[in-house]
Amino acid sequence: MTIKDIARISGVSVSTVSRVLNQHPDVSEDARNKVLEIVERYNYIPNNSARALGQSKSDNIGLIVRGISNPFYTSIIHEIEKDIEDAGYTLVMQQIASTADELLAGAMMEQDKRLLGLIFLGGRLDYTKEQVAAIDIPFVSCSSNNAYGTLDSDSYSSVSIDDTQTAYEAVKGLYQGGHRRIAVLLSRPDDGSVSQIRYEGYVKALTEMGMAPEEDLIISVGSYNIADAYQGMLQWLDRGISFDAVFAIADNLAMGAMRAMRERGIEIPKQCSVVAIDGIEVSEYMAPALSTYCQPMEQLGSTSVQLLIDLIEQEGAHQQVVLPTVFRQGGTIMER
């Protein structure tokens, strides 16, 4: 049912229906009653989002969260949910495995839930134009951008930190602290995700410092799970490769690796420094507290919602927003 159907059935003009739905005062009592009667008869949702009616759509905004066990997402999701509700929309959320295809999930959700817009949290960075063609509504990539994709910058929106630059700074900091055998702990170095783009920062820093990146110092654990990082680190340690620092591309991976090192008798930071990116709350409660570059989680969420609503309501322009990180001094770095 569209706003036109309501106008036709109630016998008033489309603009009158619009005024009633938007609670404008300049509508006759009679016309208002007619419109509201139809709205009631057809059991329309008594919500504050008349937009949804006008477009013959729901008031649903979708959120696809990729990589369900990453605690980094918790406060971002909370902020997104709050802001979407505050703006009068309904959040429909779906969590998918980090190996699943968020564009396919988004396209299906768009149809099933008649979405007005979509936010992808933790998505890939390598969308092609052909792949996103399946999505017919505005979408915003939250915490990732399209660094490896083929989208034109005026055709998509994203809100993220500068992942490569942050990783570069973290590794440069280790180098300046005297470390020369810096391992990198990641999901995969070539998966088109945040893992890859942070790995690029690691390579950039090493190269700039005149050190060639070594295959042996790449610890690929295949996911962002703490348990996989723990197991992957144990296996890597068994290879006996010498190292004096670990740059973990995510707090969650660092926490798993710290347990593995502890169990193998490696003292942090005395024998090995650890630095990461993300800044989740619980990593500050590790022993020692993790030194890490914190993402502005609430701001990542709120900016994504704001961008998306501008796209939905005002056909705003696409932008790629980059937010700054803040270093949190823990106890996992010691100068050599």
Place this chain on the structure above:
Amino acid sequence: MTIKDIARISGVSVSTVSRVLNQHPDVSEDARNKVLEIVERYNYIPNNSARALGQSKSDNIGLIVRGISNPFYTSIIHEIEKDIEDAGYTLVMQQIASTADELLAGAMMEQDKRLLGLIFLGGRLDYTKEQVAAIDIPFVSCSSNNAYGTLDSDSYSSVSIDDTQTAYEAVKGLYQGGHRRIAVLLSRPDDGSVSQIRYEGYVKALTEMGMAPEEDLIISVGSYNIADAYQGMLQWLDRGISFDAVFAIADNLAMGAMRAMRERGIEIPKQCSVVAIDGIEVSEYMAPALSTYCQPMEQLGSTSVQLLIDLIEQEGAHQQVVLPTVFRQGGTIMER
């Protein structure tokens, strides 16, 4: 719009509409086309939940999560979301502060989103009949029951562990390990939440062992937040009360307290044993790994959804399901 409206407008019987919507084969091509035309004209959701149309409702099931920062909920939420989608419904989720009123939030969501049913995760245990009268749809309490409320057992559904018994076993275990100064770390001992019901188990164990519970050994931090547990524990330690063990009513609180003890030079488990309830993944990565009684998180979620769908679809009977916990041996308990 109800199934009757569709029948009236399309000029076929109500049962024919029902057969079309449920994709029964025994409908004439002509009648099917008429019904589908109306469905399309009024832009009905092409989903697999004809129930929603028949009842002139949405296919929404609500989930209210109370206490947003508790990582204990993450895998329960994921399971609930998965099972609700698999059953052909749409999950509408809202996270509220642990101080907020989940019944009020539920009543508002019921109206706004035209819910078929509700799941409360992390709610209070002291609902009165008057309070739940605001909720007109079936609901299930997940991870809490109505131990302190006035609801009749045949009038509400819940899925939880036996909180008092688990706390009792944890504290009895500490006693049998030679501990005689056992502190309890909790949100509040009298807040009508899981904090209180686990505190009862602590009191029961001490009493049974012939020890009087002491006011001085109750560490009330006012929330389930890790940061509040850390601060509350620091303040309590400054009072200089002697103790040899801490029973934390939640993993999250234990992790905050362990950091506080570490910073004050208290060695775990040598000087103080720690045991908790919940069994979240990250607490196993603490140094030492937390010894804790694990809740069956996925089963809590899946059983709640199953109960609720039975209530919605088949008007099933209310039940209070109690699931078992499993002890996870960490490194935070040492016999005296």
